[in-house]
Amino acid sequence: MPMTMTQKILADHAGLASVEAGQLIEAKVDLVLGNDVTAPVAIKEFEKIGVAEVFDRRRIALVPDHFAPNKDIKSAEQCKIMREFARKQGIEHYFEIGRMGIEHALLPEQGLVLPGELVVGADSHTCTYGAVGAFSTGVGSTDMAAAMAAGTAWFKVPQAIRFVLHGTLEGWATGKDLILSIIGEIGVDGALYRSMEFVGPGLAALSMEERFTVANMAIEAGAKNGIFAVDERTRAWAASVSSRHYREYAADSDAEYERTIVVDLNRIKPQIAFPHLPSNVRPAADAEKTPIDQVVIGSCTNGRIEDLRAAAFVLKGRSVAEGVRCIVIPATQQVYRQALREGLVDTFIEAGAAVSTPTCGPCLGGHMGILAAGERAVATTNRNFVGRMGHPGSEVYLASPATAAACAVAGCIVDPGEIVAAPPRGYFETHL
Amino acid sequence: MKQGRRAWKYPDNVDTDVIVPARYLTTSDPAELAAHCMEDIDPDFASHVAQGDIIVAGENFGCGSSREHAPIAIKASGVSCVIAASFARIFYRNAINIGLPILECADAAAEIKGGDMVSVDFETGEIYNLTRGARYRAAPFPPFVRDIVAAGGLIPYIAAKLRTPKSAAPSAPLAEDTPQGGTLQ
Numbered sequence: 001m002p003m004t005m006t007q008k009i010l011a012d013h014a015g016l017a018s019v020e021a022g023q024l025i026e027a028k029v030d031l032v033l034g035n036d037v038t039a040p041v042a043i044k045e046f047e048k049i050g051v052a053e054v055f056d057r058r059r060i061a062l063v064p065d066h067f068a069p070n071k072d073i074k075s076a077e078q079c080k081i082m083r084e085f086a087r088k089q090g091i092e093h094y095f096e097i098g099r100m101g102i103e104h105a106l107l108p109e110q111g112l113v114l115p116g117e118l119v120v121g122a123d124s125h126t127c128t129y130g131a132v133g134a135f136s137t138g139v140g141s142t143d144m145a146a147a148m149a150a151g152t153a154w155f156k157v158p159q160a161i162r163f164v165l166h167g168t169l170e171g172w173a174t175g176k177d178l179i180l181s182i183i184g185e186i187g188v189d190g191a192l193y194r195s196m197e198f199v200g201p202g203l204a205a206l207s208m209e210e211r212f213t214v215a216n217m218a219i220e221a222g223a224k225n226g227i228f229a230v231d232e233r234t235r236a237w238a239a240s241v242s243s244r245h246y247r248e249y250a251a252d253s254d255a256e257y258e259r260t261i262v263v264d265l266n267r268i269k270p271q272i273a274f275p276h277l278p279s280n281v282r283p284a285a286d287a288e289k290t291p292i293d294q295v296v297i298g299s300c301t302n303g304r305i306e307d308l309r310a311a312a313f314v315l316k317g318r319s320v321a322e323g324v325r326c327i328v329i330p331a332t333q334q335v336y337r338q339a340l341r342e343g344l345v346d347t348f349i350e351a352g353a354a355v356s357t358p359t360c361g362p363c364l365g366g367h368m369g370i371l372a373a374g375e376r377a378v379a380t381t382n383r384n385f386v387g388r389m390g391h392p393g394s395e396v397y398l399a400s401p402a403t404a405a406a407c408a409v410a411g412c413i414v415d416p417g418e419i420v421a422a423p424p425r426g427y428f429e430t431h432l
Numbered sequence: 433m434k435q436g437r438r439a440w441k442y443p444d445n446v447d448t449d450v451i452v453p454a455r456y457l458t459t460s461d462p463a464e465l466a467a468h469c470m471e472d473i474d475p476d477f478a479s480h481v482a483q484g485d486i487i488v489a490g491e492n493f494g495c496g497s498s499r500e501h502a503p504i505a506i507k508a509s510g511v512s513c514v515i516a517a518s519f520a521r522i523f524y525r526n527a528i529n530i531g532l533p534i535l536e537c538a539d540a541a542a543e544i545k546g547g548d549m550v551s552v553d554f555e556t557g558e559i560y561n562l563t564r565g566a567r568y569r570a571a572p573f574p575p576f577v578r579d580i581v582a583a584g585g586l587i588p589y590i591a592a593k594l595r596t597p598k599s600a601a602p603s604a605p606l607a608e609d610t611p612q613g614g615t616l617q
């Protein structure tokens with residue numbers, strides 16, 4: 001039975017020789033994740049199961065990032081529930097304020113997710129780790145509780161849509177623009193219940209960070225997971241974050257795909273997703289200079305070092321337009337430190353931007369940059385639903401870090417090329 | 433004569449941010465969450481919904497975040513069932529896991545109007561629109577999911593399984609001793 005990459009990982013973790021789409025399986029998990037919103041609910045459910053200990057204290061990661069550092073008394077109490085549980089259970093990968101970051105940037109950086117592994121997280125953007133060739137998917141708090149107790153989770157084996165990438169991204173086009181284009185094409189339920197597998201000659205030129213951005217937004221097309229074929233870049237990345245043994249899986253050449261979509265990377269342009277769906281995209285150049293009030297650069301989608309380098313490149317020697325608030329949030333402490341070392345933080349502050357400690361903050365309308373009625377923000381985040389960043393009458397426009405920074409300078413939505421020409425491809429991967 | 437329940441009708445792509453806005457996620461108390469249920473799409477819902485009412489929606493209901501607060505809020509608001517043309521994946525599993533009945537039925541989702549009186553037979557998956565005299569059939573749950581629902585949700589299901597000695601493990605295809613893709617050391 002030929003299998004897709006996702007199906008192979010699921011089969012192996014279920015102890016089966018093969019699986020097929022639609023089959024319900026129970027699989028072992030390599031890592032279980034929760035945050036300050038979802039873990040407290042999961043902990044309450046875990047306590048009902050009646051087991052004294054978690055299945056493996058080294059295979060659980062708990063990250064206070066959504067309303068942390070504690071936004072108010074209620075969120076402080078949620079964080080406390082998680083902290084006390086972590087202490088009592090001896091959870092090895094609990095990340096306290098000062099060491100934490102946004103979970104989906106933090107876990108790969110800490111070497112907690114490697115190719116071929118199976119990860120469930122009580123957060124929908126757990127699909128981010130597909131970037132490294134892992135199967136990872138978002139679940140609810142009850143699933144998290146069950147997985148913490150039993151080390152297993154139930155799955156319906158998904159069908160897959162294959163995306164064959166050709167060519168290279170050019171100019172200011174980034175991984176964010178690629179995934180926004182794809183979601184614009186297939187819609188917010190275009191990959192419902194399916195996995196999105198990314199393969200093809202175009203992969204080679206996509207940085208690991210761009211792959212994280214792409215896989216992160218698979219859920220925005222309704223997908224169960226997004227997954228990238230493992231290549232030289234993946235191996236080099238894995239070696240740089242961990243010395244653990246891992247296993248590579250590749251789709252069979254005759255695996256069945258529900259659909260194959262060929263993507264010509266050279267044709268991707270900087271995109272903007274208009275409110276109130278991530279699929280509502282158009283080229284930034286066609287956004288008619290829509291005026292804005294705020295820019296947010298950060299989140300699990302685009303808060304990594306290459307993202308900050310791109311934003312700083314645009315902001316260097318320029319200023320945030322009058323009447324615009326620009327908030328930059330490095331995704332992890334490591335990213336923050338690196339940005340300090342490289343002088344990026346200085347560039348941001350000099351341009352008139354606010355720089356925050358790592359947090360999800362405004363991405364989910366939590367804190368650190370909430371919008372008032374009628375206000376408009378360009379954000380490098382992943383969702384622009386009604387009320388996502390604050391008042392139900394506010395608006396969120398999704399874009400890449402370069403585009404968002406350009407909008408901050410212009411005070412309205414523009415293509416970054418209007419502010420400054422793009423450096424050569426790959427510049428932000430290595431440039432210090 | 434069957435007694436119907438009032439249907440509350442919503443469009444495609446109702447996301448978890450409008451079911452429970454994130455600004456209320458600093459609590460996990462069901463009653464508090466229910467007080468804000470559907471607030472950003474239908475400010476009247478929470479104050480007017482009655483015990484047993486039914487939500488009917490289009491495609492991709494519950495898309496967005498994995499917050500279980502969404503089905504919890506719906507359940508705590510008294511809603512007895514959600515009928516949609518399709519559900520977002522995580523919402524679907526969360527609803528099953530917490531014991532909120534949900535039915536996938538495109539015909540019912542298309543034809544039922546807000547305010548119609550609707551009744552549901554969970555045994556057969558049949559949906560009756562008493563206002564319009566129509567009957568629809570929803571896709572039944574697969575057996576594995578039925579087991580979870582029969583146990584009263586995922587927590588009692590897992591609790592029962594963890595109490596079962598390994599030799600007498602249930603028939604679910606769970607492999608206890610297979611090598612895995614990686615190990616954390």
Ligand code: SF4
Pocket residue numbers: 066102103104123125299300301359360363364381382
């Ligand atoms: S940054 Fe935003 S999307 Fe990512 S985990 Fe945090 S709240 Fe969710």
